[in-house]
Amino acid sequence: xxxxxxxxxxxxxxxxxxxxxxxxxxxxxxxxxxxxxxxxxxxxxxxxxxxxxxxxxxxxxxxxxxxxxxxxxxxxxxxxxxxxxxxxxxxxxxxxxxxxxxxxxxxxxxxxxxxxxxxxxxxxxxxxxxxxxxxxxxxxxxxxxxxxxxxxxxxxxxxxxxxxxxxxxxxxxxxxxxxxxxxxxxxxxxxxxxxxxxxxxxxxxxxxxxxxxxxxxxxxxxxxxxxxxxxxxxxxxxxxxxxxxxxxxxxxxxxxxxxxxxxxxxxxxxxxxxxxxxxxxxxxxxxxxxxxxxxxxxxxxxxxxxxxxxxxxxxxxxxxxxxxxxxxxxxxxxxxxxxxxxxxxxxxxxxxxxxxxxxxxxxxxxxxxxxxxxxxxxxxxxxxxxxxxxxxxxxxxxxxxxxxxxxxxxxxxxxxxxxxxxxxxxxxxxxxxxxxxxxxxxxxxxxxxxxxxxxxxxxxxxxxxxxxxxxxxxxxx
Amino acid sequence: xxxxxxxxxxxxxxxxxxxxxxxxxxxxxxxxxxxxxxxxxxxxxxxxxxxxxxxxxxxxxxxxxxxxxxxxxxxxxxxxxxxxxxxxxxxxxxxxxxxxxxxxxxxxxxxxxxxxxxxxxxxxxxxxxxxxxxxxxxxxxxxxxxxxxxxxxxxxxxxxxxxxxxxxxxxxxxxxxxxxxxxxxxxxxxxxxxxxxxxxxxxxxxxxxxxxxxxxxxxxxxxxxxxxxxxxxxxxxxxxxxxxxxxxxxxxxxxxxxxxxxxxxxxxxxxxxxxxxxxxxxxxxxxxxxxxxxxxxxxxxxxxxxxxxxxxxxxxxxxxxxxxxxxxxxxxxxxxxxxxxxxxxxxxxxxxxxxxxxxxxxxxxxxxxxxxxxxxxxxxxxxxxxxxxxxxxxxxxxxxxxxxxxxxxxxxxxxxxxxxxxxxxxxxxxxxxxxxxxxxxxxxxxxxxxxxxxxxxxxxxxxxxxxxxxxxxxxxx
Numbered sequence: 004x005x006x007x008x009x010x011x012x013x014x015x016x017x018x019x020x021x022x023x024x025x026x027x028x029x030x031x032x033x034x035x036x037x038x039x040x041x042x043x044x045x046x047x048x049x050x051x052x053x054x055x056x057x058x059x060x061x062x063x064x065x066x067x068x069x070x071x072x073x074x075x076x077x078x079x080x081x082x083x084x085x086x087x088x089x090x091x092x093x094x095x096x097x098x099x100x101x102x103x104x105x106x107x108x109x110x111x112x113x114x115x116x117x118x119x120x121x122x123x124x125x126x127x128x129x130x131x132x133x134x135x136x137x138x139x140x141x142x143x144x145x146x147x148x149x150x151x152x153x154x155x156x157x158x159x160x161x162x163x164x165x166x167x168x169x170x171x172x173x174x175x176x177x178x179x180x181x182x183x184x185x186x187x188x189x190x191x192x193x194x195x196x197x198x199x200x201x202x203x204x205x206x207x208x209x210x211x212x213x214x215x216x217x218x219x220x221x222x223x224x225x226x227x228x229x230x231x232x233x234x235x236x237x238x239x240x241x242x243x244x245x246x247x248x249x250x251x252x253x254x255x256x257x258x259x260x261x262x263x264x265x266x267x268x269x270x271x272x273x274x275x276x277x278x279x280x281x282x283x284x285x286x287x288x289x290x291x292x293x294x295x296x297x298x299x300x301x302x303x304x305x306x307x308x309x310x311x312x313x314x315x316x317x318x319x320x321x322x323x324x325x326x327x328x329x330x331x332x333x334x335x336x337x338x339x340x341x342x343x344x345x346x347x348x349x350x351x352x353x354x355x356x357x358x359x360x361x362x363x364x365x366x367x368x369x370x371x372x373x374x375x376x377x378x379x380x381x382x383x384x385x386x387x388x389x390x391x392x393x394x395x396x397x398x399x400x401x402x403x404x405x406x407x408x409x410x411x412x413x414x415x416x417x418x419x420x421x422x423x424x425x426x427x428x429x430x431x432x433x434x435x436x437x438x439x440x441x442x443x444x445x446x447x448x449x450x451x452x453x454x455x456x457x458x459x460x461x462x463x464x465x466x467x468x469x470x471x472x473x474x475x476x477x478x479x480x
Numbered sequence: 481x482x483x484x485x486x487x488x489x490x491x492x493x494x495x496x497x498x499x500x501x502x503x504x505x506x507x508x509x510x511x512x513x514x515x516x517x518x519x520x521x522x523x524x525x526x527x528x529x530x531x532x533x534x535x536x537x538x539x540x541x542x543x544x545x546x547x548x549x550x551x552x553x554x555x556x557x558x559x560x561x562x563x564x565x566x567x568x569x570x571x572x573x574x575x576x577x578x579x580x581x582x583x584x585x586x587x588x589x590x591x592x593x594x595x596x597x598x599x600x601x602x603x604x605x606x607x608x609x610x611x612x613x614x615x616x617x618x619x620x621x622x623x624x625x626x627x628x629x630x631x632x633x634x635x636x637x638x639x640x641x642x643x644x645x646x647x648x649x650x651x652x653x654x655x656x657x658x659x660x661x662x663x664x665x666x667x668x669x670x671x672x673x674x675x676x677x678x679x680x681x682x683x684x685x686x687x688x689x690x691x692x693x694x695x696x697x698x699x700x701x702x703x704x705x706x707x708x709x710x711x712x713x714x715x716x717x718x719x720x721x722x723x724x725x726x727x728x729x730x731x732x733x734x735x736x737x738x739x740x741x742x743x744x745x746x747x748x749x750x751x752x753x754x755x756x757x758x759x760x761x762x763x764x765x766x767x768x769x770x771x772x773x774x775x776x777x778x779x780x781x782x783x784x785x786x787x788x789x790x791x792x793x794x795x796x797x798x799x800x801x802x803x804x805x806x807x808x809x810x811x812x813x814x815x816x817x818x819x820x821x822x823x824x825x826x827x828x829x830x831x832x833x834x835x836x837x838x839x840x841x842x843x844x845x846x847x848x849x850x851x852x853x854x855x856x857x858x859x860x861x862x863x864x865x866x867x868x869x870x871x872x873x874x875x876x877x878x879x880x881x882x883x884x885x886x887x888x889x890x891x892x893x894x895x896x897x898x899x900x901x902x903x904x905x906x907x908x909x910x911x912x913x914x915x916x917x918x919x920x921x922x923x924x925x926x927x928x929x930x931x932x933x934x935x936x937x938x939x940x941x942x943x944x945x946x947x948x949x950x951x952x953x954x955x956x957x
Contacts, residue, residue: 117728117835118864140734162681175681176653189922197831197864201900201907201918203927204639204652207684228734251594257617257705298775354674358594387674423678430678441678445666450680452933456926 017056020077020101024059027069032107034058043084043102047149048092048433050403055082055096062107064182064190064220071218072188074101080462081186083214085157086128088149090350091431093161093213097466105156108220111135120179120196122223125156129163132224141226144171147427148339155222161429162211166262169385170294171227173427175210182221183209186458196223208453213429214464216457230294233261235331236304239285239317243267243380246287247360250384252310253291254357258303263385264290264335267364269394270342270379271334277341280334283318289384290335338381339392346394348379349406352428353417357387363420367391367413374409388426389417415440430468439470447473494533497554497578501536504546509584511535520561520579524626525569525910527880532559532573539584541659541667541697548695549665551578557939558663560691562634563605565626567827568908570638570690574943582633585697588612597656597673599700602633606640609701618703621648624904625816632699638906639688643739646862647771648704650904652687659698660686663935673700685930690906691941693934707771710738712808713781716762716794720744720857723764724837727861729787730768731834735780740862741767741812744841746871747819747856748811754818757811760795766861767812815858816869823871825856826883829905830894834864840897844868844890851886865903866894892917907945916947924950 021035034040035057044054056079061067074081084094084104096102105126113122114136121143123132129150132143146165147153153163159181164173171177180194194206209216240246250263266274266288275282282288289311293303304321311319322328342348355363364380371378371393382390391413395406414424414434418441424434438447447469454461454477461477498512511517512534521531533556538544551558561571561581573579582603590599591613598620600609606627609620623642624630630640636658641650648654657671671683686693717723727740743751743765752759759765766788770780781798788796799805819825832840841857848855848870859867868890872883891901891911895918901911915924924946931938931954938954 115833115835116732118833119731172653175684176649191923191926195900196833196898197900201902202915202923203930204681204684204688205926205930207652207681211681254596255593295776296779298779299772302773302775356592356595356673358592421673423672423674425678438679446668446679449668449682449933453680453682453930456929456933 020073020079021057023073023077024057024070027073028059028061028066032060032062032066034060043096043104046084046087046089046092046094048090048095048431051092051095051432053096053098055100055102056098058102058104060104060107064184067103067218067220068184068188068190070101070103071184071186075187075460075462078460078462080465081218082464083156083160083218085126085154085160086152088153089157089161089429089431090352091161091425091429091433093157093429093431093467095432103218105154105220112221115196116141118196119226120223121226122221123155125159125181125219125222126154129153129155129158136226137229140229142229143224143226144168144177145174155224156219159210159219159222160212160214161427164383164386164388164427166264166383169263169383170259170261175207177225178206178210178222179225180206180223181209181219183217183219185217186460186463191217194223213431213468215454215468216463218463231296232300233292233294233328234300234304234322235290235292235328236307236311236322237282237318237320237331238289238291238311239283240287240289240314241285241317243287243364244361245314246289247364247384249289249311249314250360251358253307254385256306256310258293258306260291260293260303260307260385262290262292262383265380265382265384266335266338267380269377270338270381270392273341273345273379274334274338277344278334278337280330280337282334285317290331335381342379342392342394347397348392348394349410351389351391351393351410351413352426353389353414353422353424354426355387355389355417355420355422357385359420359422360384360387363389363416366416370412370416371409374405376405376409387422411437432467435468436470438468439473444473451477493554497550497556498534500550500554501534501547504550505536505538505543509537509539509543511537520573520581523561523564523566523569523571525567525572525908528569528572528909530573530575532577532579533575535579535581537581537584541661544580544661544695544697545665545667547578547580548661548663552664552937552939555937555939557942558695559941560633560637560695562603562631562637563629565630566634566638566906566908567829568638568902568906568910570634570906570908570944572909580695582631582697589698592673593618595673596703597700598703599698600632602636602658602696602699603631606630606632606635613703614706617706619706620701620703621645621654622651632701633696636687636696636699637689637691638904641860641863641865641904643741643860646740646860647736647738652684654702655683655687655699656702657683657700658686658696660694660696662694663937663940668694671700690908690945692931692945693940695940708773709777710769710771710805711777711781711799712767712769712805713784713788713799714759714795714797714808715766715768715788716760717764717766717791718762718794720764720841721838722791723766724841724861726766726788726791727837728835730784731862733783733787735770735783737768737770737780737784737862739767739769739860742857742859742861743812743815744857746854747815747858747869750818750822750856751811751815754821755811755814757807757814759811762794767808812858819856819869819871824874825869825871826887828866828868828870828887828890829903830866830891830899830901831903832864832866832894832897832899834862836897836899837861837864840866840893843893847889847893848886851882853882853886864899888914909944912945913947915945916950921950928954
């Protein structure tokens with residue numbers, strides 16, 4: 004008796020799928036040759052790679068719906084991909100999946116200054132949303148570091164933040180509505196053009212759901228009027244603990260700066276060598292930026308400087324010109340690049356209560372010493388979004404494993420002090436096994452049951468967010 | 481053969497339930513005598529009344545859990561009640577239900593100024609949350625008109641707003657976490673003390689879910705530093721359309737006042753007669769309030785007055801003192817009372833895009849004329865939250881029915897121009913039949929399936945929000 008060849012079955016399944024996809028999309032929108040799909044084998048978490056079965060690049064909501072309908076009928080998992088900048092493996096394919104890229108969905112559909120919103124296709128990059136309204140003096144507030152490249156679709160999936168989110172909130176606070184396609188191809192409108200839509204807050208569910216509930220094709224975003232001006236002040240301290248206390252006291256004083264950025268000594272040194280921004284030599288450096296008219300800026304900086312001076316600063320530098328402001332920001336903006344020049348590093352993304360900053364910085368350093376590794380810190384201090392960079396040598400055997408173990412310990416510490424595993428990068432594949440440290444089995448069950456409602460066959464980005472063992476029964480179904 | 485007496489069966493079921501409730505609560509916390517349960521037969525939507533089977537007043541999360549566990553086992557519906565100020569019948573009992581009142585859950589559990597939050601039991605009144613932190617110069621922003629009486633639990637259920645929500649957002653933008661009890665008695669923690677918690681945004685689902693998903697017993701709320709000062713300006717126009725345009729232009733100029741309140745002629749007249757606030761005689765009056773330091777206030781009012789003067793105002797009155805500010809607000813705050821003195825009225829609560837204000841005001845007046853009724857308008861114009869008051873004579877036969885029909889037409893108009901049925905009062909029983917005008921059957925099905933996840937037996941506030949015919953199969957299950 005002949006045994007069936009399992010490889011032949013897979014190949015024939017793929018051929019059938021590609022044929023069906025080609026029937027609903029232009030020829031160049033279906034990528035299926037082995038050499039070509041390699042371009043989609045990973046995102047910015049390059050340690051994990053896996054080429055997908057195929058990748059599609061639809062140009063409209065209707066094309067997205069047609070693709071999802073086919074994949075739903077064929078039982079093929081779909082992995083949504085924005086611009087592929089995820090640091091958590093949010094767009095990592097599985098071998099049996101189709102990558103659905105939104106790169107061709109880039110149109111501005113509507114701008115409405117009276118009601119302060121813009122409606123765009125979800126593949127548009129974050130920065131080009133502001134680009135579409137800045138001539139009229141408006142802007143879109145969330146500003147992830149990757150804003151030149153990252154897509155609004157990915158921002159919505161991960162509920163992205165950025166340096167400005169202390170004042171303006173993260174994506175969920177600036178998202179008014181979406182057009183989305185359910186896994187079975189149904190097109191739905193969720194939210195609208197107001198802050199408060201009717202019905203259950205399904206929009207809140209979509210935002211931060213890491214592409215597991217529906218595929219967002221259009222988004223209505225809140226836009227804001229540009230402030231008249233902004234001015235940063237730089238302050239250096241000889242202890243991270245003291246710098247942490249300064250952050251707490253600024254928040255407590257009721258001042259809401261646009262940004263409070265924090266860098267520690269390893270980071271300051273690396274960026275000085277790299278960018279020469281003229282940073283002082285100290286243990287901890289804060290960049291605090293406030294916005295408004297000159298009078299407002301003066302008033303806010305007055306309070307901030309009073310607090311800063313009480314704590315025995317090594318240096319305080321108030322910007323007196325646009326050039327000086329740019330130079331103050333230069334170091335911060337080069338920090339990741341600078342660290343990359345001198346070390347391999349792993350970038351974490353936990354959040355903690357602001358008043359726990361000193362404790363977390365101290366215990367992180369202790370834990371790193373225990374592993375014989377060094378950690379550099381550069382992060383959004385105002386809202387407690389930490390980005391510890393674990394420095395290591397990728398070529399030394401065993402270092403990556405030590406680095407991952409330390410990373411897990413640091414994120415567990417974030418959860419222990421009342422924070423959470425991810426501020427803006429998402430869980431993806433990177434942190435799925437740590438979910439059990441933050442959530443009880445009942446909590447994860449509740450979240451998975453909500454996914455059941457939207458995607459009962461678990462075909463949308465299925466192998467993410469939850470520990471594989473926890474979601475196994477559903478993914479097999 | 482003896483037929484069973486159905487009344488006897490109900491009475492014995494009630495007796496058994498009361499006995500079980502008395503076993504887990506203090507004697508005075510279980511209200512079951514016919515005379516006593518009458519106090520719970522309605523909320524502020526007094527046109528609908530129905531005494532419940534019993535009412536309970538637990539004093540802790542554990543007592544709430546014990547009550548829900550019993551009701552779950554007995555299959556008895558539970559209707560949560562904050563302070564009973566709902567204008568939409570959110571706390572209206574059904575005859576077979578137990579009212580679960582949170583009036584004894586009033587403690588402040590924690591205040592944390594470093595991280596800007598307060599944790600309270602959910603029965604605490606809105607105003608007394610601010611009361612707990614105002615000595616330290618902080619406040620809780622959402623401020624429904626009923627803030628002296630209404631409970632945080634009800635604010636969360638209805639996602640309440642208030643005059644300040646233009647600047648500070650509604651409840652969902654100021655709620656960080658809750659302790660809640662599921663219908664089966666399981667206690668869950670959702671969210672935390674940060675703006676951005678891990679996992680799916682279940683907190684967003686809870687907020688505005690009208691007590692249909694879980695019973696909130698504790699809430700962590702964002703608190704803000706009090707602004708240095710605030711100043712209102714009053715402006716009168718001879719056309720609602722022009723006043724609407726002024727509102728649009730202020731928003732478009734990028735100014736975000738704390739409040740933009742709108743009153744039309746019928747409302748201005750009634751409040752002048754009642755409160756003598758010195759309002760000008762005109763078609764439409766705006767009260768615009770800005771906050772900040774004197775310099776910030778001057779700068780913002782400068783832009784606002786420039787816009788205001790361009791549109792040929794009948795009157796502009798800038799407040800020069802605290803007394804004058806109080807007088808400007810006096811009329812607005814007395815508006816509902818004043819209208820009640822001269823008419824019966826029905827207060828609606830739809831939202832619309834701000835730039836649709838002139839159109840909606842015009843068409844509302846036309847529709848009212850068609851019914852031979854008058855409508856007075858007093859509302860939060862800045863965020864498009866309309867509160868048309870339909871004036872009628874409750875003693876004239878047929879007037880209430882005409883009034884309800886006009887109300888439904890006005891809310892349909894709100895949906896038609898891109899708004900929604902309810903801004904801050906909720907759907908409750910009042911607007912459940914209109915849900916079909918806003919949502920397609922698939923939309924309602926999605927919302928009901930989410931309720932299934934939290935409350936599979938549909939025992940929590942079951943006869944609300946969805947048209948009865950739409951939810952019938954589930955409620956019977």
